[in-house]
Amino acid sequence: MGNIWVHAETTDGIVSSITLELLAKARELGEVTVFHAGADAEQAAGELGEHGATRILTTGDLDNGLPGPALAAAVAAKATEESPLAILFGTTYGGRDVAGRLSVKMDAPVITNIVDLLDSDGLTGVEPVFGGTTNVKTKFTGETPGIFLIRPKSFTAESAGGSAAAVETLTIPDLGATGSARVTNRFVEESDGPKLDEAGIVVSGGRGLGEAENFQMIEDLAGKLGGAAGASRAIVDAGWVPYSYQVGQTGKVVKPDVYIAAGISGATQHMVGMKGSKTIIAINKDPEAPIFSIADLGIVGDVHKVLPALLEAIGD
Numbered sequence: 001m002g003n004i005w006v007h008a009e010t011t012d013g014i015v016s017s018i019t020l021e022l023l024a025k026a027r028e029l030g031e032v033t034v035f036h037a038g039a040d041a042e043q044a045a046g047e048l049g050e051h052g053a054t055r056i057l058t059t060g061d062l063d064n065g066l067p068g069p070a071l072a073a074a075v076a077a078k079a080t081e082e083s084p085l086a087i088l089f090g091t092t093y094g095g096r097d098v099a100g101r102l103s104v105k106m107d108a109p110v111i112t113n114i115v116d117l118l119d120s121d122g123l124t125g126v127e128p129v130f131g132g133t134t135n136v137k138t139k140f141t142g143e144t145p146g147i148f149l150i151r152p153k154s155f156t157a158e159s160a161g162g163s164a165a166a167v168e169t170l171t172i173p174d175l176g177a178t179g180s181a182r183v184t185n186r187f188v189e190e191s192d193g194p195k196l197d198e199a200g201i202v203v204s205g206g207r208g209l210g211e212a213e214n215f216q217m218i219e220d221l222a223g224k225l226g227g228a229a230g231a232s233r234a235i236v237d238a239g240w241v242p243y244s245y246q247v248g249q250t251g252k253v254v255k256p257d258v259y260i261a262a263g264i265s266g267a268t269q270h271m272v273g274m275k276g277s278k279t280i281i282a283i284n285k286d287p288e289a290p291i292f293s294i295a296d297l298g299i300v301g302d303v304h305k306v307l308p309a310l311l312e313a314i315g316d
């Protein structure tokens with residue numbers, strides 16, 4: 001169909017899960033080139049190629065310079081030369097940074113919050129609105145490449161068995177004042193278990209837990225099951241847990257094998273972030289709670305009784 005460019009995010013040569021998800025879709029749509037900032041393109045070339053990328057355009061080592069401005073400026077110049085059909089980004093901090101800068105540099109519009117891409121007489125983005133109750137389809141009509149920002153977990157990452165992608169170094173234009181900015185320190189958030197958006201089991205708590213201290217039961221259950229703890233926005237807003245725990249429309253999208261929702265009502269904004277889970281188990285004292293409409297297993301009961309009983313039954 002055309003050339004599809006994908007923003008590749010890597011850490012020490014390991015490709016992020018969202019990048020692999022985007023590649024799974026991109027290779028269905030056309031020939032795939034990825035673009036990348038940093039010194040680890042050669043290390044990542046095997047995995048990127050295996051997932052369908054034939055070429056990596058990289059800035060190379062940026063000597064602790066900011067990746068966003070350098071990558072956006074270099075990709076804008078290259079994309080103007082080669083005119084790809086579309087440029088795909090994951091909805092991540094890095095993806096949003098580069099997409100915004102690229103949009104300005106190329107005077108190209110961006111469609112955000114995309115959950116699917118359809119190849120129907122040009123590339124069409126599918127975007128859920130009104131809390132995921134309906135979808136809007138949007139297509140670019142202009143000459144410039146369409147920039148799509150895609151939500152995590154929209155596609156399933158799968159190897160295509162391709163050979164290593166060819167690495168090509170981009171020319172970085174003069175970046176002006178931003179070129180002299182340097183990253184002086186990095187902070188990696190410590191966590192014991194799997195990441196919320198990558199865990200096979202997610203245990204989430206909501207306002208039905210009653211008070212912040214009771215969230216420990218959620219952490220304990222997640223820990224015992226080898227999963228990650230999540231939360232509804234109500235308890236994030238109440239300050240019980242950090243925003244990084246939030247599942248839903250304005251939080252993380254999760255698709256684990258098992259999702260346990262304890263004391264969560266099931267507002268559409270929450271469900272849009274977890275309804276793709278394979279098995280959903282809900283614990284709620286109200287038999288009419290909307291969460292039961294999508295639950296595979298529903299426990300009508302008090303979380304203060306059900307969770308301790310579950311913890312005890314699982315044991316150490």
Ligand SMILES: Cc1cc2nc3c(=O)[nH]c(=O)nc-3n(C[C@H](O)[C@H](O)[C@H](O)COP(=O)(O)OP(=O)(O)OC[C@H]3O[C@@H](n4cnc5c(N)ncnc54)[C@H](O)[C@@H]3O)c2cc1C
Pocket residue numbers: 205206207208209231232233234235246247248249250251252262263264265266267268269270273283284285286289301302303304
């Ligand atoms: C623009 C927008 C974006 C939003 N984004 C998100 C989002 O990303 N994620 C999100 O989660 N929300 C989001 N929300 C908020 C959402 O609408 C709900 O307000 C929120 O999800 C409710 O959280 P909750 O289910 O924990 O609380 P509640 O709705 O108050 O539900 C608590 C539930 O606990 C049950 N309960 C109470 N006591 C017990 C007990 N002892 N044992 C068992 N059950 C009990 C109750 O029956 C009830 O069903 C958003 C809202 C808006 C407007």
